[in-house]
Amino acid sequence: MFKTIAIIAAVAIVVFIVAVLLLAATKPDTFRVQRQIAIQAPPEKIFPLINDYKQWGAWSPWEKKDAAMKRSFSGPATGKGSAYAxxxxxxxxGDMLITESVPSSLVKIDLNFSKPFEAHNKVIFSIQPQAGGSTVSWDMAGPAPLMSRVMQVFFSMDKMVGKDFEAGLADLKAAAEKQG
Structure with a gap:
């Protein structure tokens, strides 16, 4: 009797694992998360908050999650070649490197994680002038290896990371509008 139950349980576990792997195989091998916000400030007030890693503490959602975070900066203080680990x-x-910086309109970043898992993503911040202010877009894209696709069976990358993007953009808005 116990042997039969153990065999049934083992078969159920194998079927579950195979089902998850099959579902993961149907997920795309890349991902993209994008959010945007209207800010009542000109691009010239917003751009320095993004282009200078030392100003990310005012708005980046991850900066607030660990007061004991060890940070290091290298390269130029701002713009292309500026690095933050x-x-x-x-x-x-992880670490970030600004690969392109177009004053008041665009910042492109290579974003690399080494822990808790390895990932190499591209981040783009674009700032578009609008009547009465600006629209800021935050876009991140990268490969989705098998383990990432397995996680996507249970969790939405867009919802998980998107919430942080929304919080960060809201704080960016507050910081830029506070400058006047």
Whole structure:
């Protein structure tokens, strides 16, 4: 009797694992998360908050998650070549490098994580002038290896990361509008 139950349980586990892997195989091998916000400030007031990693503390959602985060900065203070690395028990370990910086309109970043998992993503911030202010878009895209696709069977990357983007953009808005 117990042997039959053990065999049935083992078969159920194998069927579950195979089903998850089959579902994961149907997920796209890349991902993209994008959010945008209207800010009542000109691009010239918003751009420095993005183009200078030392100003990310005013708005980045991950900066607030670990007061003990170890940070290091290298390269130029702002713009292309500016680099930022972090190590944290709460938000992992990684680095960012600004690869393109167009004053008051665009910042492109290579974003790399080494912990809790390895990932290499591209981030783009674009700032468009609008009547009475600006529209800021935050876009992140990258490959979705098998483990990432397995996670997507249970969790939406867009919903998980998108909430942080929304919080960060709201704080960016507050910081830019506070400057006047």
């Amino acid at each position: 972090w190590e944290s028990k709460q938000v992992g370990t």
